[in-house]
Amino acid sequence: MPLKRLVAPLFLSLALGVAACGGDEEEPAGTNAETDSAATPSGGGSDGPVKIAFSAPGADHGWMAAITDNARQEAEELGDVELLAAEGVTDSAAQADQVETLLGQDPDVLVLLPNEGDALTPVAQKATEAGIPVVAVDRELAEPGAARATITGDNYGIGWQAGNYFADELKCQGNVVEIQGIAGIAVTEDRSQGFRDAIKRRCQDGIAIVASQPADFVPDKGLSVMENILQAEKQIDAVYTHDDDMAEGVVAAIENANRQDEMFLTGAGGSKAAMDRIKAGGLYRATFLYNPSMSASAIRMARLIARGEGFEELTEPEVPSHITVPATTVTKDNVEAVQELGF
Structure with missing residues (x-):
């Protein structure tokens, strides 16, 4: 399957499904994949296109470049999403300025992979206070209330x-x-x-x-x-x-x-x-x-939040506030099974 196509049915158990060498030792409690119900209200529903602002650090290759590529592709494939994507930068102050510009375009949701969580928290809080839900990707913000939902790797x-x-x-x-x-x-x-x-x-x-x-x-x-x-x-x-x-x-x-x-x-x-x-x-x-497909998942989460909907697989009619993508070990023994996921 293509790298980014880890779709909604896999949101709550995003392990790659391959044997993890050295993984016999049980990870301490509290570090496994988890989902927490959101306490804050979801964005308003709408029958029109969902306008999603997207910001991530700049990169022309590797994992970070795949993050941006996957977000763009997911928005295009969903068909009812208008993606407002800022050109990636590697400076936190510059990214905060770009997010400010994106917020001026009145998006329904902001999807944000912060260069640094602490530095981008104030602008994320500003978005939240303005009624624009924030979906944080990979790196958590300094204040939990700054994000409506967060998807991170383990x-x-x-x-x-x-x-x-x-x-x-x-x-x-x-x-x-x-x-x-x-x-x-x-x-x-x-x-x-x-x-x-x-x-x-x-x-x-x-x-x-x-x-x-x-x-x-x-x-x-x-x-x-x-x-x-x-x-x-x-x-x-x-x-x-x-x-x-x-x-x-x-x-x-x-x-x-x-x-x-x-x-x-x-x-x-x-x-x-x-x-x-x-x-x-x-x-x-x-x-x-863990896979950079998480940005595609974040776009789907943002769309559901904007429409006031939740995952079909859950009884609760809202997107969980925290999703953790489990880690997988890749060695010579199993690399062929997951090589198509390489970016």
Whole structure:
């Protein structure tokens, strides 16, 4: 099936349906997929087209680019949605300004993937106070009341599954490097905490995280950060990166140093390039992902909210306030089953 076609019947259980290696360890309570009933009223119903404003950080490739592409395609296929999409930017202040401009076009709903949740919360609150419901995607806003609904991936689950995979592969002994995403955002903190919790639970002090630095989900920074770590650390058994695109730079640093035979590496996100590397074998062993189809789901959620409707599969006549997309582990054993989901 096409990458984005995880449609409404799958909203409440969006797992990819493949075996997750290293996933035998049960994730701690409270981190699995969840839905919470919304307490705030839905947008008004209408028989005309639904006007949806959409804003996400800018990207010309990778997971973030797929987010925007999937939102546009879903709006087009629904047929009764007018999508007002801002040109993506990578600066939070610029994104907030763009959202202000979108709000001036009087949308029925705002779908927002914030560059930074804290920085975009005020403009999301402004939308909510003006009667424009907000659907937050991937990154949560600082104030729960700023969003009518939120759809996120299980970032803690990504870290948890990665930690279990490392425990299995290293047999709870070795030195590990962690290349994080953007420092301070919930995605990074959750992926890091889940990883550390799983390693601690499985291995106690048997696996040491000898270096942990952010590289902002950017390949070039992944390259430079890993180059410095390779110079400082003489024994590295494995590298956990928070993003497949960023991992391309990390891979280049390791290969340039001719140290690819000393360690293995994992990513996150599920890029096609990562899956190709996993299938080929070698340095890149696994990726941990939830699908960027969540933006298509967010467009569907926004449409239902604007019409005052809910999911057909639920008794409640409203869209849940929180949906969490579960994480999946992809290794050489199952990559062919999910390779079509690569972006």
